[in-house]
Amino acid sequence: MQNSINEKRKKFWDLHKDGCFILPNPWDVGSAKILEQLGFKALATTSSGYAWSCGKADGRLTREETLEHLRYMVQATNLPINADFENGFSDTNNGVIESVRLAIETGVAGISIEDSTGSREKPLLNIPDAIDRIRAARIAIDQSGTNTMLIGRAENFFVGVPDLEDTIHRLKAYSDAGADCLYAPGIKTREQIAAVVAAISPKPVNVLIGWDSDLTVTELADLGVRRISVGGALARTAWDSFIKAASALAEAGNFDAFNNLVPGDNLNNRFK
Incomplete structure (x- = not known):
């Protein structure tokens, strides 16, 4: 039986109360269904993974494309979905309120808002502007009367400004x-x-593990991390295998990459 949107949101909040859980990032309905079958308790969208599947670079999706994707993902799985909602898809606070309201209407259980600008010259918003963006998202959630979770993201290390003191200052402000x-x-x-x-x-912290790391889930839990996401790493894993197999066809003319693949019947049975 399909859980209601309210049930999904409650389950999502419950996951954050204690312990540590993995929040993997599918990029389409098929990958979401596989992750649900593997026993994960919640999922998060990935702006990069979905953008690549559309033949676009990360950050190039429109608000409308992202909202359509969120609706599709929410309907495809019985699990709570956390939305990678980039920076709110607006340059104004009122626009962020509208964008977050529309995202809530898709049925997502959580919404992440980041403080990146997309500009190489000035990759981070000024802290007052970034705070206003979080406040705008908070207003939209409160006005909706839902218990949608709001996640504040400090993108310092992600955009080449690896200042831990500033990162912590931003997170506390958010x-x-x-x-x-x-x-x-x-x-x-x-x-x-x-x-x-x-x-x-005591608020929960999300940690991204998307590149080489010797950390384990147990170690991250011991550090006090409440949830672990992988961003576009699962999508990159799929693309890596695809590119290597296609390159072998184009350059070497062999089919070695097709050896030992998951059988088609296995996939058909998973998607019945």
Whole structure:
């Protein structure tokens, strides 16, 4: 039986109360269904993974394309969905309120808002402007009367500004502005993660593991991390295999990459 939107949102909040859970990032309905079958308790969209599947670079999707994708993903699985909603798809606070309201209407259980600008010259919003963006998202959620979770993201390490002090300052400000969960993609070391968790406590912290890392789920849990996402890493895994197989066809003329693949019947049975 399909869970209602309210049930999904409640389950999502319950996952954040204690312990540590993995929040993997499917990029389409098929990958979402497989992850649900594997026993994961919640999923998060990935702007990069979906953009690549559309033949676009990350950050090039429109608000309308993203909302359509969110609706599709929410309807495809019985699990709560956290929306990678980039920076809110507007340059104004009122526009962010409208965008978040539309995202809530898709049925997502959580919405992440980041402070990146997309500009190489100035990759991060000024802190007051970033705070206003979180406040605008908070207003939209409160006006909706739903228990949709708001995640505030400090993109410092992700956009080439690896300043831990500024990252923590931003996360604390976003927490004060109404974010329910905090996220600094790109922090990697145990020391960085522990510092962020200590600064944000008791609110939950999301950590991204999307590149080489010797950390385990148990170690991240011991550091106080509440949830772990992988961003576009699963999508990159699929693309890596596809590119290598296609390159072998084009360059070497062999089919070795097709050896030992998951059988088609296996996939058909998974998608019945």
